[in-house]
Amino acid sequence: MADFVSRGTVMTSNDIKKQGATVVGAFVRSQKLILELIAFGFALYLLQQSNVTAQTVVAMLLFCVFAFTLVTGKCVPHFRHRGKALLFLIVAGFFSLQGAVLFEEQREARWADLRESDPAAYLEELRDVDADRWFAELRKLDPDTHAVEAENRAVQAQADRLAECSDEKTALAYVMIQEDVRRSLHAPSTAEFPGRFGIGTRNMGNCIYQVVGHFDAQNGFGAMIRGTFTGTTEYFPEHGSWRTLTLDVQ
Structure with a gap:
């Protein structure tokens, strides 16, 4: 068997073959990881196109799973490697933020249409989401109800104030x-x-x-x-x- 000398170290042909196999294996694993990331991101993208809310929820749940894996090193065996968990965490985080932005944009667009077509339904829905914005919109869309609500709020605020002055x-x-x-x-x-x-x-x-x-x-x-x-x-x-x-x- 021929011997090879490199930088003062004697290497056999078997050692060279092992090193070559190691390099090839690392390359294959890296390509496999890239394909997994692409598939993961594409799956979230397809879900986003069909249902933004569901995609956001799924992405946030996966973000929590990968964060747990990154911190503890424990989870699904396939993702126990912290480096892999970090990459999937980044992808899940990206789609979580993007989904939240898209959800907000879609909701605002729907509210804009509803405000014009059915102000009562718009106010009813807005009240459960943002009470301060609802109160401001109420002044423009229903001044009479706004006056009553303003009076009720003033009475409640005074009652709360006096309750503090015991x-x-x-x-x-x-x-x-x-x-x-x-x-x-x-x-x-x-x-x-x-x-x-x-x-x-x-x-x-x-x-x-x-x-x-x-x-x-x-x-x-x-x-x-x-x-x-x-x-x-x-x-x-x-x-x-x-x-x-x-x-x-x-």
């Missing part, structure tokens, strides 16, 4: 007004407030609280004195903020 916020109102009390003192940093508000502190309704309390702080001569304060403060649930309306510090 008696439990009274203690917080006492804490929040203290900063404005400090600003009125000669030595704000010396002010000390008891842990409990005074008698008369209450929820006045409509998110307004009356606060009564006392404090100890230094006066202009450095002596500690006791003072009292009475004020009203308003709570804004929309931002979680407070605003002092009136304040009398003595």
